[in-house]
Amino acid sequence: MGRSPCCEKAHTNKGAWTKEEDNKLVSYIRSHGEGCWRSLPKAAGLLRCGKSCRLRWINYLRPDLKRGNFTEEEDEVIIKLHSLIGNKWSLIAGRLPGRTDNEIKNYWNTHIRRKLLNKGIDPATHRPINEPPTTTTTNPPSLHDPITPTITTTTTTTTTATISFAPPKLEDNPGLIIKVGTIELGKCKQEKLEGDGGKVGALKVGQHEETKCLDLSLELRISPPSHSHQGDKKPSTKPSILMNGWGRLVCGSNNLGMNGGGECVGVVGYDFLGHI
């Protein structure tokens, strides 16, 4: 029945890692590679559970980790991605080479939150703190209606498109997927994406040409109203949606899907701070 336990908790160390443990873990992974965390501790001669080994490696020992302070550019990326996808630290980390989700999470909680609060911005909503909680312009589109994106484009140094939503009828479009393509948050030397835009409900990390290349490929799935919502006894009347921070969607890229061919989808950014 099921698998055998990965480790006996009674015989595992906890707390801070020693230099010796680090060395064992690093040398084991160097010769055997990552993965198989279940069997790793025993094989590496560590009295740790696999979960702990994985965490130690990913957050601290990995050779490609970038140490040191976050740059202003990284700050911006974190803020913008957070306003798009919320506390999806692993996804945000995927856009910042050398940074871990844990590091970004800590940095958010200790630095950026305060920074935003000082600016009078609610870090949870990315809106001015004084702003009333609901307004007609910043509410999510009504998801009971079909979403009909209207895209207008302007061409400056980058192409910008604003998408607005006409009243949608979700019941006619169960599992509606909005493809929003690539989000450019910085300047790319050359856009380079793999595949067709990534998995549903997940951000796909495009290949980096350079660290400033901050393209982001998204698909959104809007699901019909759920009948079990986070322990709520009442059926939820709201559809679930991946993105938070609704408002105005702004497309911007050098090769917007419309002039680059294919479905637009385009290159979509989010005007959460009013200056993308």
Next chain:
DNA sequence: AAGCTCACCAACCGCGGTGAT
């Protein structure tokens, strides 16, 4: 110097999804 507060961050905990048995 001692005590206190605060900031930082490594590590732990618990949960949900997935897959092995």
Next chain:
DNA sequence: AATCACCGCGGTTGGTGAGCT
């Protein structure tokens, strides 16, 4: 099909050092 461990993630905690009184 059912069970349960593994994996990965996000939230939280606790240890440590710096700065202040």
